[in-house]
Amino acid sequence: MPFLLPVVMGVVLGTLARYFMLKVDYRQYPSYPHGVVTHLSLGFIAAVLGAVAVPALLEEEFAAVSFLALAAQQFREVRSSERELLFSLDKSELVQRGPDYIEGIARVFESRNYLVMITALIISTVTYSTGWVLGTIASILAVLVSNRLMSGRRIDDIAKVRPAKINIDGANVFVEDIHIMNLGGDETRKTVLKRGLGVILEPVNDNERDTLANTGQRMAIVHDAASQLGIYKDVDTPEFTPLVRRDTDTGRIALLILPIEMDMEFLIMAVKGVPVLESATRKPLKSKAGKMAED
Numbered sequence: 001m002p003f004l005l006p007v008v009m010g011v012v013l014g015t016l017a018r019y020f021m022l023k024v025d026y027r028q029y030p031s032y033p034h035g036v037v038t039h040l041s042l043g044f045i046a047a048v049l050g051a052v053a054v055p056a057l058l059e060e061e062f063a064a065v066s067f068l069a070l071a072a073q074q075f076r077e078v079r080s081s082e083r084e085l086l087f088s089l090d091k092s093e094l095v096q097r098g099p100d101y102i103e104g105i106a107r108v109f110e111s112r113n114y115l116v117m118i119t120a121l122i123i124s125t126v127t128y129s130t131g132w133v134l135g136t137i138a139s140i141l142a143v144l145v146s147n148r149l150m151s152g153r154r155i156d157d158i159a160k161v162r163p164a165k166i167n168i169d170g171a172n173v174f175v176e177d178i179h180i181m182n183l184g185g186d187e188t189r190k191t192v193l194k195r196g197l198g199v200i201l202e203p204v205n206d207n208e209r210d211t212l213a214n215t216g217q218r219m220a221i222v223h224d225a226a227s228q229l230g231i232y233k234d235v236d237t238p239e240f241t242p243l244v245r246r247d248t249d250t251g252r253i254a255l256l257i258l259p260i261e262m263d264m265e266f267l268i269m270a271v272k273g274v275p276v277l278e279s280a281t282r283k284p285l286k287s288k289a290g291k292m293a294e295d
Helices: 004-021 034-058 067-090 099-130 132-150 186-195 206-213 215-229 264-272 288-294
Strands: 159-164 166-169 172-175 178-182 197-203 243-246 253-257
Touching: 004 034, 004 099, 004 132, 034 067, 034 099, 067 099, 099 132, 099 215, 159 264, 166 186, 172 197, 172 253, 178 243, 178 253, 197 206, 197 264, 206 215, 215 243, 215 253, 215 264
Parallel strands: none
Antiparallel strands: 159 197, 166 172, 172 178, 197 253, 243 253
16 A cells, blocks of 8 residues: 555644644633644644645546545634634623634634645655655645644734833823723723833834734733733723723833733743734735825
């Protein structure tokens, strides 16, 4: 059976590739172990489809290849199911992710199955053509490339993040000179001054200025910061909800948050590590009008 080794290597190493792409971090999604089992099972299916594609073509079993189209439809359903699940879970969050962040997560889970399929296809093809040694090397390279493709930009790539002082003028709360909100109660204002931390995000260029202006990106920033440092609020204290506001003159972004862990160094680290959402990315400098306007 000349195709046995290529198919087995494609399936096993393709599934392993999905395992290495599966990360359960501070966001606790996918949940362990049920979400992990679900995504590993889908990764196994994707690996099987990718591994058998070339043998099916060589054996002129064209009907088998048509299952790739069915798999693509199934993986699109993965995005829909993940989106619906995350929207349901988001309702119970003290600081919500927001629809843009949820859509980004759903797209990632769909695209990872395609990466597994392509990885298994490459491994199976190389193993059949050259042997298991080069097939193993191809698997390592394919996993590295897959992980590289799944790593996107972070806030640290598009903005300078620095600490900023919180100021209160009457009922108005500012982070440096950026107005955040109005607070009526004296005790509430004292709590904000005592426990609040502020940071300023300065975009590195006009492209990133428009990216930071996106409300979905700002929701992702406050959600990730609150997830990692905790949040000093409950369902009946909406005035302690972390907020991000924009200086419309310069494009700077100000974050005010009341974390459980009041450590500015870790807050800046958390903000720098927030992913840049695909749906929030803007490139006005790619257009002639945007470039001329910048000049």
